Amino acid sequence: MAEIQIKNVAKSFGAYQALNNINLTIADQEFMVLLGASGCGKSTLLRIIAGLETATSGEVWIGGKRIDHLSPKDRGIAMVFQNYAVFPHLTVFENIGFGLRMQKRPNDEVKRRVERVAGLMHIEMLLKRYSGELSGGQRQRVAVARALAMEPDVILMDEPLSNLDALLRMEMRAELKGVLAESKTTAIYVTHDQVEAMSMADRISVMHQGNIVQAASPIEVYRNPSARFVASFIGNPPMNFLPATPAGAGKWQVAGQTLDGPKADKPGLHFAIRPEDMQQAESGLVATAKIVEPLGAHLLVTCQIDEALFRVILDSDTVVKPGQTLTLAPQADRVRWFDPDTTLAVA
Amino acid sequence: MNARVLPYVLILPVTLFLGLFFLYPFVLVAKQAFGSQEGWSLENFREVVDYWKFPISLRNTLLLAAAVVPVQLALALLMATMVSKMQKGRDLILYIWTIPLGISDLAAGIIWLAIFEQSGFLNSMLNGLGVIDKPVNFLTYQHPGVVFLAIALAEIWRATAIMLVILVAGIGLIPKEYYEAADVFGASKWKQFTRITLPMLRPSLQTALVLRVILAFEIFAVVAALGGTLFPVLMGETYAYQFDLLNSGAAAAMALIILGISIGFTLIILRILRVPKGASI
Ligand SMILES: Nc1ncnc2c1ncn2[C@@H]1O[C@H](COP(=O)(O)OP(=O)(O)OP(=O)(O)O)[C@@H](O)[C@H]1O
């Protein structure tokens, strides 16, 4: 059992506050992805869990044991580094077996465990090579194998696929997820690639400026973003926003249309909808098409509603010309509302 | 200009310079060493090797190198590791530690002579502490150990910094991530030193050791200042052949012998510390 609990963890570098009061619980065997833009503190949080960085305050627990005062090797973790950190002066075999050697395991056990994980990662034929003789993808496999060989309770990964090309990344994504699920370890995976996050995660923690804004399943994060930041960060293209003014109880005026909305007592809200949740209809929001991009599977149209840009994804058979006026109806159950003051979602 | 020719054109000035001021004199020296009245011969080599002082000076030179270089290596590694771990004041410490580099070897010998000679600091100190009641001359044939020790100390003091500088640069080139990985995978600080730092430092160790070993075989001024004729070394004998005995053929032969020993040790060092193909950083 390796449940991870992060309690009130904060970290500052001098005057700079890199993490503010992080609270997060990761279930045993869960695959948790930390997702956020560059500089939001993902690596810092991961390194605090690993013990490579000391938190300014707060506690880290793994498997019901407080571990933030322990050295990295006593935490039951293994890590895959962004630049792999595969030792250049050791063969692939010795790299994978490095941690086992440090634990002074007998030779035959090292050999057995190295060969097993090398098989899992499909690198049995590379065991005698040095890292200078490997491709980026192979080095990445060695780094994962080295972590798996430890049979850790928790495996930490900092953007392990970011140095690979797009095709290889997609391949490794699926493979990594399979291997980790099989090994039954709890995994924390840092990335700034939302496709990676959506496709791999059991749960995503969206981070922004040293805070965790939302921690939920991928579909929940996508459908029900808890804050405007999440809505505009997740999804490609992201959610559309339009200002809304009150028009009676539970009614809101959006771009000249009256829509059903929350019964909130606010001077204004933001109406939000995903581009694919708009359809052409008899009545709805009136938009002027600006840019039309046929993307094969569908048609991406960037239009203007009042002063705001607004993107919709339409069926690829639709014929739209720039300058044309579209009437777009939002799918009612997909409309979301955000409070402009707190930026939080309003139900 | 043709991109294949350009590199050679660019190194041409240096090549010419080295050819003129290194290769040409070297050929002259070789001609002198192998020449005699009746043409090519090994006469000069036979002469210097058969001389009774040759085995002694060879042994002294090797002994000194064997005593000094390992101590310097260990010290330089220790100092380089300490400097590399420092956050503040690192440059200052490095400057202070490298001061002896700015002093010529003869001056260094004289400084240590001032410590060990009869009216030197060591005598005053021992006298002041009451260990001895009258000044002792340490640097005589009665105290060969002290002479050796004084020379070794002076060499260590003078020339450790050159290794230090090379090793500090080398350690700085090792990416921090390797140590973090070693930390996570359970390597103690000592294991990190032996399993990460030392192997990844091999190129720098090669350079530092080759430089130091060659310089150790060329030791001359420090020995001249502290040991005089008490402690003959190869370079001192070469000097004596050239300027005291005016036998430049023998001096040239000695110089080539020293060169041969240096090349031999360089090859051994390069071999022992070689980095396998594909295993560099
Ligand atoms: N050792 C340090 N000293 C000072 N500031 C630091 C240090 N490490 C990180 N920071 C700062 O903390 C913030 C978070 O850094 P972190 O490396 O966690 O970002 P990240 O989310 O991993 O970004 P990326 O996706 O670019 O890797 C950044 O603004 C960074 O400049």
Ligand SMILES: [Mg+2]
């Ligand atoms: Mg990072």
